Amino acid sequence: MMDDRPHILRTTHLPTRIADQFAQQILSGVLKPGDRLPTELAMSKNFGVSRTVIREAIAQLRNEGMIETRQGVGAFVIERPTRHIRLNDGGMTEDDFRGLFQLRIPLEIEAAGLCALNHSSDHLAQMDEALLRMSAGSEAPDDGILADLDFHRTIALGTGNDYFVQFLGAISDRILKTILLSREKIRLDTLLDVVGQEHRDLRDAIAAGDPMRARSAMRAHMVGSTQRVDLKIDFYD
Structure with missing residues (x-):
């Protein structure tokens, strides 16, 4: 049976890789301001990772000003400044x-x-x-x-x-x-x-x-x- 979950490279920091996928959807307009992200449980199952990894990815997106979290409700895409800074993931020497x-x-x-x-x-x-x-x-x-x-x-x-x-x-x-x-x-x-x-x-x-x-x-x-x-x-x- 083929595994159709999103592919996350295990050689890099997992939360960053997951945040990157959502960031690309936000920057490309697939996810728009006001859209709600899937629940932690749904993302955990979808990506095949722990909920701790998902929380770190969400925290990264929040710190980058891409989403906001509402207690007991979920995470939502927010309006971003026209000039938004985002660095690609990479190893750290x-x-x-x-x-x-x-x-x-x-x-x-x-x-x-x-x-x-x-x-x-x-x-x-x-x-x-x-x-x-x-x-x-x-x-x-x-x-x-x-x-x-x-x-x-x-x-x-x-x-x-x-x-x-x-x-x-x-x-x-x-x-x-x-x-x-x-x-x-x-x-x-x-x-x-x-x-x-x-x-x-x-x-x-x-x-x-x-x-x-x-x-x-x-x-x-x-x-x-x-x-x-x-x-x-x-x-x-």
């Missing part, structure tokens, strides 16, 4: 990780400063919710990773500048790979303590409305992130 951080560091530091000035109470609530999920990471490690991505996306949203959302969304799958790599190198409970404190410092600086403190907290987080994947990056003040 040491040079790729270095290039990623060279782009990410100035973007994230500036985003933190702007978020401190422009955030709303809703943004703080979303950060707090992400922090709670991250703190439970040892019980639900996959959701802890997604919560980390959601925290950074909320900072981008809090800038009030959609370009930050687009650029950081475009590299969200690469950021996910750095999180996975750091979890391979450092014991999980130790990693969660350190990363959790870095994110709490960021949240508190943003809540205080102090852009310089927020930028400093993000810089410290970026330094820690590079060290956790054994990269030496030069920072310029």
Whole structure:
């Protein structure tokens, strides 16, 4: 009997491959704004993967600004800016990780400063919710990773500048790979303590409305992130 499920290459990151398939349908107009994606269960059966993989793919599409999720309802395609940034999937060498951080560091530091000035109470609530999920990471490690991505996306949203959302969304799958790599190198409970404190410092600086403190907290987080994947990056003040 022939298997007619969509073919997903096992040599690449599964959530990214699934997100790519839906992204192509959205970009080509097969899926239009307002259309609902299949349920997690239906996609899990269709692609032959776990629901955790599907949740990561959905989170990636959400971070890229292609869909929105409604609690208890599902995931829906949303209207996108005319100029939408999307990178093709690929393997990550040491040079790729270095290039990623060279782009990410100035973007994230500036985003933190702007978020401190422009955030709303809703943004703080979303950060707090992400922090709670991250703190439970040892019980639900996959959701802890997604919560980390959601925290950074909320900072981008809090800038009030959609370009930050687009650029950081475009590299969200690469950021996910750095999180996975750091979890391979450092014991999980130790990693969660350190990363959790870095994110709490960021949240508190943003809540205080102090852009310089927020930028400093993000810089410290970026330094820690590079060290956790054994990269030496030069920072310029």
